[in-house]
Amino acid sequence: MFAKAFRVKSNTAVKGSDRRKLRADVAAAFPAFGPEQLSELVPGKDELNIVKLYAHKGDAVTVYVSGGNPVLFELKGTLYPTVYTLWSYPDLLPAFTTWPPVLEKLVGGADLMLPGLTMPPGGLPQVQQGDLCAITLVGNRAPVAIGVATMSTAEMLASGLKGRGFTVLHTYLDHLWQFGDKSSPPSIALLDQDPPECRGNVKEEGPVQVDSVLQGDMECLTLQGDEESSMAHKTPSSEATEELTEAGMDQDPAGSKTFQEQMDELLLRCFFHALKCRVTKADLPLLTSTFLEWVGEQGRKVPTPSIVTPCSSLRHYCFPFLTCISAVSSPEGQQLDIKKSSYKKLSKFLHHMMKEQIVQVKELSKGVESIVAVDWKHPRKGSTLSCSEVRAIIIDYAKKNNLVDADNKNLVKMDPILCDCILEKAEQHTILRLPWDKLIERCLQRLKPAYQVTFYGQEPIVKKGKICPIDITLAQRACNKKVTLIRNLEVFGLDPYSVAAILQQRGQASATVTPVPGTKDAIQVQIQGNQITHLSQLLLEEYNIPRKYIQGLEKAPKTGKKK
Structure with missing residues (x-):
């Protein structure tokens, strides 16, 4: 209302x-x-x-x-x-x-x-x-x-x-x-109404004790469904277990950070969250005082990914999920206070963000600053994330927040952030723990794919989406003549015109380069006859393209038996 x-x-x-x-x-x-x-x-x-x-x-x-x-x-x-x-x-x-x-x-x-x-x-x-x-x-x-x-x-x-x-x-x-003084909810302890028999170790069926990671003394929750009860007998990947052991589960890296460093991280987190969830192009120019209120609202909320949408494996598209997981959670009861950060004032922080080319701030009227532009495509983290890096982030998050089950190191307890990120709505009341391999598998499924192509002597090229293999097809033309069509050569850094010239010479057939129908920039090589044998030798032996990235080589003409 x-x-x-x-x-x-x-x-x-x-x-x-x-x-x-x-x-x-x-x-x-x-x-x-x-x-x-x-x-x-x-x-x-x-x-x-x-x-x-x-x-x-x-x-x-x-x-x-x-x-x-x-x-x-x-x-x-x-x-x-x-x-x-x-x-x-x-x-x-x-x-x-x-x-x-x-x-x-x-x-x-x-x-x-x-x-x-x-x-x-x-x-x-x-x-x-x-x-x-x-x-x-x-x-x-x-x-x-x-x-x-x-x-x-x-x-x-x-x-x-x-x-x-x-x-x-x-x-x-x-x-x-x-309309009031905008104070935050007080911390009111839970009533201790749990029966004594509900306290104890985890069992396959029956009461389950959940620790303070779920932000409360929620004890005696009941496991439901066959999936959860069967998870206690599954073994996670040995790699994840070894990484946990090497990392040292008893250490608390967050404790080594000063209060000011934690406040800086919280400020940065709330800043990006406010930009993502509150600011639109229609809001600009936006008074910095108004934006400060929006940032403060994020600082009063429990750190969580505002929106549960699939993320890209590029870090700057992964912000709603991986930044939330990798950042240090604020201590219980702590709220954002810019005065306690190293910046002291919002204006100083915003000018730092200007140097990072994330926002532009101008004084539109005397003494009043406004945010006039936001670089929505700014690469806030820069590099890509491999599967091993995602695994390391998940393991580090579970370690920092004591989510590893004390009775079964193979299981990870679901806290609100993990529930919101990887579980479906129907699962959030039935799945309280997941094995390591299932947890990491679900996290990877939530990420959008990206690929990296490296050419000798050049910087790697990173692109979103799944890599498209070189596609080789045969088509019929007038008078029942066959032609060979080759697409996606440019994905692997191959010049379609050079490939067409080589095939034309080796196959003694005419070759042309034409746009792919229905696309804007894609082009294809078309050469008369079935030239897949020459093409296979060129791509596999001379260009060293892995066979798994080429589809259609099986359509090569079969050699006849010698008489």
Whole structure:
């Protein structure tokens, strides 16, 4: 409801008689509130304002503001608490828990789907259709969203946790939250409700203990499906295991970095994330003060890839995934603070980004700087990533975040970032661990291919996509004459005109070079007759092109038997 900016109609102080009526309405809507809590929420003498506004869809909303923060809002005669209120009273509403990456979707205006829920040890809270509920993130009881249940708990379970579960009305980071002091959710410890028998070692079926990597004391999650239970008997590649052993699992490289270095990394990470997710060409020129707010929003979020899309094996196309994995996660509770970085000021940081030719900043008016251009194709990392480098990044990430299963070194625990990157939605509740070989295989499948061609005495040429082999085909022309067509020679640095001249001389046949139909720049060599025998000798023996990169050599004419 508040995903987009709203229009304020009026803002007035609440009178004494109206305060008493409001206090009675709150008591009726939320019986759990006691007299002291009601007095705190609706004070008798302190400043309390009533703000009437229109949401972006035209809904008339009444908001009550106390102490500079919106504490309640009323829609169609129904009172709802804001996240500011729920941070003071986290147990006011039944709470359902989701993963941190889901929050970004909710802030954008999406409703909460049931596959995004996590199953607590004691089961889901019991609610009925239409009940008001709070939404929290894994590891913290502080609500980050408020929604209305679209079905009862029994119906949720009967559906197999599929479909839309909650209509979200208000979230942390939305425009109603921005109407207050823009503070972040407090860290509220989880209630210790787990039964003693749920604590212990991992078993094939039954309770599973998940450590703090999942950002909370989530214990006793149950493995579901045959795939997960069978994984305990699989053995990962020996190469990955050896690399882990050599790397030293007990070391903590992140701990060697100073707080300022960690803040620099977090700033750079939030900067690129804001550029990717918030800034468009239509936003330019963009005030640096506005951009600072967007960067700050990323600094208040749990580090995650904003969007789960396939990445290229070129590093600058891999930013949403590999940069997120390879970067050092910020310490728990730490938020972006530019003053604590080595840059101290945003202007100094942006001027550094100008030297890197990523953005252009100009002073369009006196004393006010704006970002006027962004180099969207800037190679932020530069070189390519081989399969072995991707494997090293994954292993390093698992090591830094203690994701290797303590009882079975062959398994890696799935944290929210890995879940979001490599698991399908239906798998995020059933697969809690993966063997090393399956994890790396899935990561490689998420990357877009690229290839590198190296010519003697020249710099390697890197291109996106899969390498196209030299394609040799036979075609019929007028009078049932055959011609040989050769395509993709230029991919391997061969000059089609030179190849045509050589084949023309050896085959004693006419040869031409023509554009490939239906393409812009591709060209092909056409030579009369079946010249594959001469072509095979030229490509394999003289140019040393590997046979696996040539298709069609089997169409060479068969030699007849000598009489």
